[in-house]
Amino acid sequence: MAQVPLAKKMSEEQSDSKRQSVHILNPHLEKMDEDILYHFALGTGTHDFPAMFSDVKFVCVGGSPSRMKSFAQYIAVELELGDSKTDIPNICAGTDRYAMYKVGPVLSVSHGMGIPSISIMLHELLKLLHYSKCSNVTIIRIGTSGGVGVEPGSVVITSQSVDATFKPQFEQMILGKTVVRNTELDPGLIQELVQCSKEINEFNTVIGNTMCTMDFYEGQARLDGAFCSYTEEAKIEYLKTAYEAGVRNIEMESSVFAAMCNISGLRAAVVCVTLLNRLEGDQISSPHDILVHHQQRPQKLVGFFIKKHFSNPGMSF
Numbered sequence: 095m096a097q098v099p100l101a102k103k104m105s106e107e108q109s110d111s112k113r114q115s116v117h118i119l120n121p122h123l124e125k126m127d128e129d130i131l132y133h134f135a136l137g138t139g140t141h142d143f144p145a146m147f148s149d150v151k152f153v154c155v156g157g158s159p160s161r162m163k164s165f166a167q168y169i170a171v172e173l174e175l176g177d178s179k180t181d182i183p184n185i186c187a188g189t190d191r192y193a194m195y196k197v198g199p200v201l202s203v204s205h206g207m208g209i210p211s212i213s214i215m216l217h218e219l220l221k222l223l224h225y226s227k228c229s230n231v232t233i234i235r236i237g238t239s240g241g242v243g244v245e246p247g248s249v250v251i252t253s254q255s256v257d258a259t260f261k262p263q264f265e266q267m268i269l270g271k272t273v274v275r276n277t278e279l280d281p282g283l284i285q286e287l288v289q290c291s292k293e294i295n296e297f298n299t300v301i302g303n304t305m306c307t308m309d310f311y312e313g314q315a316r317l318d319g320a321f322c323s324y325t326e327e328a329k330i331e332y333l334k335t336a337y338e339a340g341v342r343n344i345e346m347e348s349s350v351f352a353a354m355c356n357i358s359g360l361r362a363a364v365v366c367v368t369l370l371n372r373l374e375g376d377q378i379s380s381p382h383d384i385l386v387h388h389q390q391r392p393q394k395l396v397g398f399f400i401k402k403h404f405s406n407p408g409m410s411f
Protein backbone atom coordinates (compact mmCIF):
# COMPACT_ATOMS: atom_id res chain seq x y z
CA MET A 95 0.00 0.00 0.00
CA ALA A 96 1.32 3.46 -0.90
CA GLN A 97 2.32 5.43 2.19
CA VAL A 98 0.92 8.93 2.75
CA PRO A 99 4.01 11.16 3.14
CA LEU A 100 4.35 12.43 6.72
CA ALA A 101 4.13 16.06 5.60
CA LYS A 102 0.84 15.58 3.72
CA LYS A 103 -0.66 13.64 6.61
CA MET A 104 0.17 16.40 9.03
CA SER A 105 -1.16 19.27 6.93
CA GLU A 106 -4.49 17.42 6.48
CA GLU A 107 -4.80 16.72 10.20
CA GLN A 108 -3.95 20.30 11.06
CA SER A 109 -6.53 21.77 8.71
CA ASP A 110 -9.32 21.85 11.29
CA SER A 111 -7.26 23.33 14.10
CA LYS A 112 -7.60 26.97 15.12
CA ARG A 113 -5.83 29.10 12.54
CA GLN A 114 -3.35 31.77 13.55
CA SER A 115 -2.49 34.02 10.61
CA VAL A 116 0.56 36.25 10.16
CA HIS A 117 -0.31 39.79 11.33
CA ILE A 118 0.81 42.48 8.92
CA LEU A 119 0.11 45.87 10.50
CA ASN A 120 0.46 48.11 7.46
CA PRO A 121 -2.64 49.77 5.92
CA HIS A 122 -0.59 51.07 2.98
CA LEU A 123 -0.07 47.59 1.55
CA GLU A 124 -3.79 47.29 0.74
CA LYS A 125 -3.49 50.23 -1.65
CA MET A 126 -0.71 48.61 -3.69
CA ASP A 127 -1.62 46.70 -6.88
CA GLU A 128 1.58 44.70 -6.64
CA ASP A 129 4.26 44.19 -3.97
CA ILE A 130 7.80 43.51 -5.16
CA LEU A 131 9.86 41.69 -2.53
CA TYR A 132 13.02 43.14 -4.04
CA HIS A 133 15.62 41.34 -1.90
CA PHE A 134 14.00 37.95 -2.60
CA ALA A 135 13.53 38.66 -6.34
CA LEU A 136 9.86 37.63 -5.88
CA GLY A 137 6.67 39.65 -6.31
CA THR A 138 2.91 39.31 -5.98
CA GLY A 139 2.51 40.32 -9.65
CA THR A 140 4.94 37.70 -10.94
CA HIS A 141 4.60 34.80 -8.51
CA ASP A 142 1.56 32.88 -7.19
CA PHE A 143 2.45 33.05 -3.48
CA PRO A 144 -0.45 30.92 -2.16
CA ALA A 145 0.40 28.18 -4.69
CA MET A 146 4.08 28.34 -3.76
CA PHE A 147 3.96 28.73 0.02
CA SER A 148 0.49 28.28 1.63
CA ASP A 149 1.47 24.92 3.20
CA VAL A 150 4.49 26.37 5.09
CA LYS A 151 4.32 25.59 8.83
CA PHE A 152 7.97 25.94 9.90
CA VAL A 153 10.44 28.61 8.86
CA CYS A 154 14.08 28.23 9.85
CA VAL A 155 16.41 31.16 9.36
CA GLY A 156 20.18 31.37 9.74
CA GLY A 157 23.04 33.61 8.65
CA SER A 158 24.75 31.64 5.93
CA PRO A 159 23.19 30.61 2.59
CA SER A 160 25.16 27.34 2.44
CA ARG A 161 24.15 26.38 6.00
CA MET A 162 20.50 26.97 5.14
CA LYS A 163 20.87 24.83 2.03
CA SER A 164 22.40 22.02 4.05
CA PHE A 165 19.60 22.39 6.62
CA ALA A 166 17.02 21.99 3.82
CA GLN A 167 18.81 18.84 2.63
CA TYR A 168 18.93 17.49 6.19
CA ILE A 169 15.21 18.15 6.72
CA ALA A 170 14.35 16.49 3.39
CA VAL A 171 15.97 13.29 4.64
CA GLU A 172 14.44 13.54 8.13
CA LEU A 173 10.91 14.04 6.75
CA GLU A 174 11.32 11.37 4.07
CA LEU A 175 10.86 13.98 1.34
CA GLY A 176 14.15 13.30 -0.43
CA ASP A 177 17.64 11.92 0.06
CA SER A 178 20.91 13.67 0.85
CA LYS A 179 21.61 14.08 -2.89
CA THR A 180 18.24 15.68 -3.71
CA ASP A 181 18.91 19.00 -5.45
CA ILE A 182 16.72 21.58 -3.72
CA PRO A 183 16.43 24.72 -5.87
CA ASN A 184 17.08 28.19 -4.43
CA ILE A 185 13.73 30.02 -4.74
CA CYS A 186 15.61 33.34 -4.59
CA ALA A 187 18.05 32.43 -7.38
CA GLY A 188 17.29 35.81 -9.02
CA THR A 189 19.27 37.59 -6.29
CA ASP A 190 22.37 36.88 -4.24
CA ARG A 191 21.11 38.82 -1.19
CA TYR A 192 19.34 35.88 0.44
CA ALA A 193 18.79 32.20 -0.32
CA MET A 194 15.51 30.33 0.25
CA TYR A 195 14.76 26.60 0.08
CA LYS A 196 11.44 24.82 0.56
CA VAL A 197 11.05 21.21 1.63
CA GLY A 198 7.37 20.33 2.04
CA PRO A 199 6.04 22.61 4.81
CA VAL A 200 9.53 23.75 5.89
CA LEU A 201 11.10 26.94 4.56
CA SER A 202 14.83 27.51 5.10
CA VAL A 203 16.00 31.10 4.56
CA SER A 204 19.37 32.83 5.01
CA HIS A 205 19.51 36.29 6.61
CA GLY A 206 23.13 37.45 6.47
CA MET A 207 24.89 39.07 9.42
CA GLY A 208 23.52 41.69 11.77
CA ILE A 209 20.27 43.45 12.62
CA PRO A 210 19.83 45.47 9.39
CA SER A 211 20.32 42.39 7.22
CA ILE A 212 17.89 40.13 9.11
CA SER A 213 15.39 42.99 9.48
CA ILE A 214 15.12 43.50 5.70
CA MET A 215 14.76 39.76 5.18
CA LEU A 216 12.04 39.49 7.87
CA HIS A 217 9.92 42.33 6.46
CA GLU A 218 9.83 40.52 3.12
CA LEU A 219 9.41 37.07 4.67
CA LEU A 220 6.48 38.16 6.88
CA LYS A 221 4.74 39.73 3.86
CA LEU A 222 5.41 36.57 1.85
CA LEU A 223 3.77 34.41 4.56
CA HIS A 224 0.85 36.85 4.75
CA TYR A 225 0.26 36.98 0.98
CA SER A 226 0.56 33.19 0.88
CA LYS A 227 -2.23 32.91 3.52
CA CYS A 228 -0.02 30.78 5.76
CA SER A 229 -1.34 29.94 9.22
CA ASN A 230 0.08 28.46 12.44
CA VAL A 231 3.67 29.16 11.44
CA THR A 232 6.56 28.54 13.85
CA ILE A 233 9.82 30.34 13.06
CA ILE A 234 13.21 29.45 14.52
CA ARG A 235 16.59 31.14 14.11
CA ILE A 236 19.37 28.55 14.08
CA GLY A 237 22.74 30.20 14.43
CA THR A 238 26.18 30.56 15.91
CA SER A 239 27.22 32.68 18.88
CA GLY A 240 29.92 33.33 21.43
CA GLY A 241 29.24 31.61 24.77
CA VAL A 242 29.50 33.34 28.15
CA GLY A 243 30.53 30.91 30.88
CA VAL A 244 29.36 27.83 28.98
CA GLU A 245 31.43 25.06 27.44
CA PRO A 246 32.06 25.59 23.66
CA GLY A 247 29.65 23.49 21.59
CA SER A 248 26.79 24.08 24.04
CA VAL A 249 23.44 25.03 22.54
CA VAL A 250 21.67 28.05 24.01
CA ILE A 251 17.91 28.38 23.68
CA THR A 252 17.12 32.06 24.17
CA SER A 253 14.64 33.00 26.89
CA GLN A 254 14.86 36.69 26.03
CA SER A 255 17.13 38.71 23.82
CA VAL A 256 18.81 41.55 25.68
CA ASP A 257 20.70 44.62 24.49
CA ALA A 258 24.24 45.63 25.47
CA THR A 259 22.87 47.06 28.73
CA PHE A 260 21.09 43.73 29.43
CA LYS A 261 17.57 45.13 28.89
CA PRO A 262 15.08 42.81 27.13
CA GLN A 263 14.24 45.28 24.39
CA PHE A 264 14.99 46.32 20.83
CA GLU A 265 15.20 50.01 19.96
CA GLN A 266 14.08 50.86 16.42
CA MET A 267 14.44 54.41 15.06
CA ILE A 268 11.26 55.41 13.20
CA LEU A 269 10.90 58.94 11.75
CA GLY A 270 13.80 60.00 13.97
CA LYS A 271 12.18 58.74 17.16
CA THR A 272 13.13 55.69 19.22
CA VAL A 273 10.45 53.01 19.40
CA VAL A 274 11.07 50.29 22.01
CA ARG A 275 9.94 46.76 21.18
CA ASN A 276 9.62 43.63 23.30
CA THR A 277 12.11 40.78 22.75
CA GLU A 278 10.70 37.94 24.85
CA LEU A 279 10.26 34.56 23.22
CA ASP A 280 7.57 31.89 23.50
CA PRO A 281 8.04 29.99 26.83
CA GLY A 282 6.06 26.95 25.60
CA LEU A 283 8.22 26.61 22.49
CA ILE A 284 11.38 26.92 24.61
CA GLN A 285 10.22 24.03 26.80
CA GLU A 286 9.38 21.87 23.77
CA LEU A 287 12.89 22.48 22.41
CA VAL A 288 14.48 21.65 25.78
CA GLN A 289 12.52 18.40 25.85
CA CYS A 290 13.81 17.56 22.34
CA SER A 291 17.37 18.21 23.46
CA LYS A 292 16.87 15.83 26.41
CA GLU A 293 15.56 13.16 24.05
CA ILE A 294 18.52 13.59 21.66
CA ASN A 295 20.87 13.54 24.68
CA GLU A 296 24.02 14.34 22.69
CA PHE A 297 25.09 17.84 23.71
CA ASN A 298 24.78 20.36 26.53
CA THR A 299 21.75 22.64 26.08
CA VAL A 300 20.90 25.59 28.32
CA ILE A 301 18.17 28.22 28.45
CA GLY A 302 19.57 31.72 28.87
CA ASN A 303 19.46 35.32 27.84
CA THR A 304 21.11 36.12 24.54
CA MET A 305 22.87 39.45 24.19
CA CYS A 306 22.35 40.91 20.73
CA THR A 307 24.97 43.42 19.61
CA MET A 308 25.53 45.77 16.69
CA ASP A 309 29.10 44.57 16.11
CA PHE A 310 31.27 41.47 16.43
CA TYR A 311 34.38 43.19 17.85
CA GLU A 312 34.08 46.25 20.15
CA GLY A 313 30.31 45.63 20.48
CA GLN A 314 31.05 42.17 21.94
CA ALA A 315 33.95 43.34 24.15
CA ARG A 316 36.63 41.67 22.03
CA LEU A 317 40.30 42.59 22.39
CA ASP A 318 41.23 41.55 18.83
CA GLY A 319 39.48 44.10 16.59
CA ALA A 320 41.20 46.82 14.58
CA PHE A 321 40.54 49.20 17.48
CA CYS A 322 40.28 48.63 21.21
CA SER A 323 40.27 51.28 23.92
CA TYR A 324 39.59 49.13 27.01
CA THR A 325 41.66 46.76 29.15
CA GLU A 326 41.34 42.99 29.41
CA GLU A 327 40.13 43.48 33.00
CA ALA A 328 37.33 45.80 31.83
CA LYS A 329 36.32 43.25 29.19
CA ILE A 330 36.13 40.41 31.72
CA GLU A 331 34.25 42.55 34.22
CA TYR A 332 31.65 43.42 31.54
CA LEU A 333 31.21 39.80 30.45
CA LYS A 334 30.90 38.67 34.08
CA THR A 335 28.21 41.31 34.64
CA ALA A 336 26.48 39.95 31.54
CA TYR A 337 26.67 36.43 32.98
CA GLU A 338 25.16 37.66 36.27
CA ALA A 339 22.32 39.23 34.22
CA GLY A 340 21.56 35.77 32.83
CA VAL A 341 23.43 36.14 29.51
CA ARG A 342 24.77 32.82 28.22
CA ASN A 343 25.60 33.80 24.65
CA ILE A 344 26.18 36.75 22.32
CA GLU A 345 25.11 37.12 18.71
CA MET A 346 23.86 39.78 16.32
CA GLU A 347 20.27 39.19 15.17
CA SER A 348 18.05 37.86 17.98
CA SER A 349 16.62 41.18 19.23
CA VAL A 350 15.03 42.37 16.01
CA PHE A 351 14.04 38.78 15.17
CA ALA A 352 12.15 38.43 18.49
CA ALA A 353 10.63 41.91 18.21
CA MET A 354 9.34 41.44 14.65
CA CYS A 355 7.99 37.94 15.33
CA ASN A 356 6.18 39.25 18.43
CA ILE A 357 4.47 41.98 16.40
CA SER A 358 3.46 39.48 13.70
CA GLY A 359 2.10 36.95 16.19
CA LEU A 360 4.52 34.23 15.06
CA ARG A 361 5.67 31.58 17.51
CA ALA A 362 9.41 32.12 17.53
CA ALA A 363 12.59 30.72 19.06
CA VAL A 364 16.32 31.32 18.83
CA VAL A 365 18.64 28.30 19.03
CA CYS A 366 22.38 29.03 18.74
CA VAL A 367 25.47 26.94 19.30
CA THR A 368 28.38 28.58 21.13
CA LEU A 369 31.66 28.46 19.19
CA LEU A 370 33.87 29.55 22.12
CA ASN A 371 33.68 30.67 25.74
CA ARG A 372 34.23 34.43 25.72
CA LEU A 373 35.52 34.36 29.31
CA GLU A 374 38.46 32.39 27.92
CA GLY A 375 39.24 34.21 24.68
CA ASP A 376 38.12 36.09 21.60
CA GLN A 377 39.45 34.21 18.58
CA ILE A 378 37.45 31.37 17.07
CA SER A 379 40.34 28.93 16.88
CA SER A 380 38.77 25.47 17.09
CA PRO A 381 39.68 23.17 14.17
CA HIS A 382 37.38 23.47 11.14
CA ASP A 383 35.87 19.98 11.57
CA ILE A 384 34.94 20.72 15.21
CA LEU A 385 33.27 24.01 14.18
CA VAL A 386 31.32 22.23 11.42
CA HIS A 387 30.25 19.54 13.88
CA HIS A 388 29.12 22.11 16.47
CA GLN A 389 27.23 24.15 13.87
CA GLN A 390 25.13 21.09 13.07
CA ARG A 391 23.74 20.97 16.62
CA PRO A 392 21.02 23.65 16.25
CA GLN A 393 20.07 22.00 12.93
CA LYS A 394 19.84 18.62 14.63
CA LEU A 395 17.76 19.95 17.54
CA VAL A 396 15.34 21.88 15.33
CA GLY A 397 15.16 19.01 12.81
CA PHE A 398 14.22 16.65 15.64
CA PHE A 399 11.58 19.13 16.88
CA ILE A 400 10.00 19.47 13.42
CA LYS A 401 10.03 15.73 12.84
CA LYS A 402 8.36 15.20 16.22
CA HIS A 403 5.55 17.53 15.19
CA PHE A 404 5.01 15.61 11.97
CA SER A 405 4.70 12.32 13.77
CA ASN A 406 2.52 13.82 16.55
CA PRO A 407 0.02 16.22 14.97
CA GLY A 408 -1.81 16.63 18.29
CA MET A 409 0.99 18.89 19.55
CA SER A 410 0.33 22.63 19.60
CA PHE A 411 1.16 24.96 16.71
Ligand code: R2B
Pocket residue numbers: 157206207208237238239310344345346347
Ligand atom coordinates in the same frame (compact mmCIF):
# COMPACT_ATOMS: atom_id res chain seq x y z
C1 R2B B 1 26.64 35.03 14.74
O1 R2B B 1 27.69 34.87 13.93
C2 R2B B 1 27.80 36.00 13.06
C3 R2B B 1 29.10 36.72 13.29
O2 R2B B 1 30.19 35.86 13.07
C4 R2B B 1 26.57 36.82 13.32
O3 R2B B 1 25.68 36.82 12.24
C5 R2B B 1 25.96 36.14 14.44
O4 R2B B 1 24.81 36.54 14.98
Ligand code: URA
Pocket residue numbers: 238239240241310314344345346369
Ligand atom coordinates in the same frame (compact mmCIF):
# COMPACT_ATOMS: atom_id res chain seq x y z
N1 URA C 1 28.93 34.98 16.49
C1 URA C 1 28.99 36.10 17.24
O1 URA C 1 28.22 37.06 17.03
N2 URA C 1 29.91 36.15 18.23
C2 URA C 1 30.76 35.15 18.46
O2 URA C 1 31.60 35.27 19.36
C3 URA C 1 30.69 33.99 17.67
C4 URA C 1 29.76 33.93 16.68
